Amino acid sequence: MMPTLADFGKDVWWIVLIKVLAVFVFLVVMTLFTIWYERRVVARMQVRPGPNRNGPFGLLQSLADGLKLAFKEDIMPLKADKVVFFIAPVISTICAFTAFAIMPFGPIVSLFGQKTPLQLTDIPVAVLLVLACSGLGIYGIVLSGWASGSTYPLLGGLRSSAQMISYEVAMGLSIVAVFMMSGTMSTSEIVKAQAESSQTTVPDVLGGWSFTTPNWYVVLLLPSFIIYAISAVGETNRAPFDLPEAESELVGGFHTEYSSLKFALFFLAEYINMVTVSGLAVTLFFGGWRFPGFGPEHAINQGWLPVLWFTIKLLIALFIFVWLRGTLPRLRYDQFMRFGWKVLIPANLVWIVVLAGIKTSQNTDNLLWAIIPVALLLLGALFWPSKKKAVEVPMEKQVAKRPAGSYPVPPIDLEVPVSPRARRITAEREVV
């Protein structure tokens, strides 16, 4: 049975307790597993074996690392703000765990004789809860950076707060399209809205054959998914957007001064956040726990099996995280911020307006003929060639523009002209 919003809030207290414990254990195990998974996959991409000593295939490596962290000395910096220094990792971890409470794992099952949906809880605004938790999680990072009483953590904390706020906007906007299509913000209802499959027929000119696609929002709302995926990587501070802890620039970023279990908590929160945004991607765009191609009442989508489908989808999403890390170099900070504010957010807003236009024109006759000219006009205005030539500022001037009294380093957004050698190579290639 597909659970709906009405099926929640009826559990006996011990069922709720079991579910809370299950979500907690799931997240901790997923963290331990993901750390191992990431190290193994990155190692394979770099043609080396990776951790393979503890347990079969090195599976117990992260457990061993966790134990080692617990036995390390807990250092409190002399200049730190003691209370806030202690609270910061706690905030990070609590927010990370809380966000997972609304993740749907499966349909309604029978647990010790009680009918209950495989989801801790659901509220009418469940997706907002995840966003709010990730918004609160920023405090953990900002405060840890500030409370350390040290320069590099402060810079790391400031960087990450700016980054996370910017990308939270893009992430929130990308989810808006899902709300518009499904007409709800509750996760179980969004999964239900993607349950059916739809028949698509190719026009007769191309052969006239038809195929079924699952009603996943990744198909219907591809631009939203792309924006969500990019901003999810930015939001979790993962490579190639891991500027807050860029080792080459900031030592370790906000957690430089942390050690022992407090450091372990930050690590835990980071990996849980990864799992959460992946789980949210699966829920919002990939049909949640349902196996594609079978109806909601098919045996494959009943009972406990869907937990497996959910986990498999989650692991694929996590693999993509690791893949990105293994492939892409880190972006420069200003490029990254410019991309977020000047590309992702405007593109997202345009897409939402287009989608609203399509939805309205489906309901109203003849509106489409009014929309098309307006859209053409707007597109023309957007891509109208500019008469102004781009100004090229010579490097000497850019360097001389730095504020008085600062260190003699080039500005961070220095625009370097193409080297003569590269220009020659391009020219030679074009001649041939």
Next chain:
Amino acid sequence: MTVITLADIMFGAVGLVAVGAALAVVSTSHLVRAGLWLVVTLGAIAVEFLLLRAEFVAWVQVLIYVGAIVVLLLFAVMLTKAPIGRSTDLDRPIWPALLVGAGSGLGLATLFAWVYASDGISAPPVGSAEKLGQNIFRDWVLPFEVLSVLLLAALVGAIVLSKKDAKS
């Protein structure tokens, strides 16, 4: 005779937390901790919304005020100056502040109590974003749009001010 429920008691207790934290915002001499107390205040107000069963407003409150605005505030404070420990230059005369604060607080409280004492507000359905959207975009669309123009004007003003600074 009205019955006092557990929710009412919670409402009062969380309200006390909100007011206490708000007092701490203006009375602490740690600059960053004042920001953290503000988080507690706004969070407590979100809990009040939850207790009134307005889930949408509660989470939007957390998302916008706690998750974005105060973070930006702290961001700006840390970017300019954020000493760890007490600041000595934050003191202001207490009596005018107390007078203005208590006066406006009590005044607003009496006003609301006076207006809504006789006829209560009919509660919308639980946690509904739909009702709120209809209210804002049908009945209150003009004030809503005027507010957005006001925000835009503030934005433009901020840019103009910062530009002037850069020239001089």
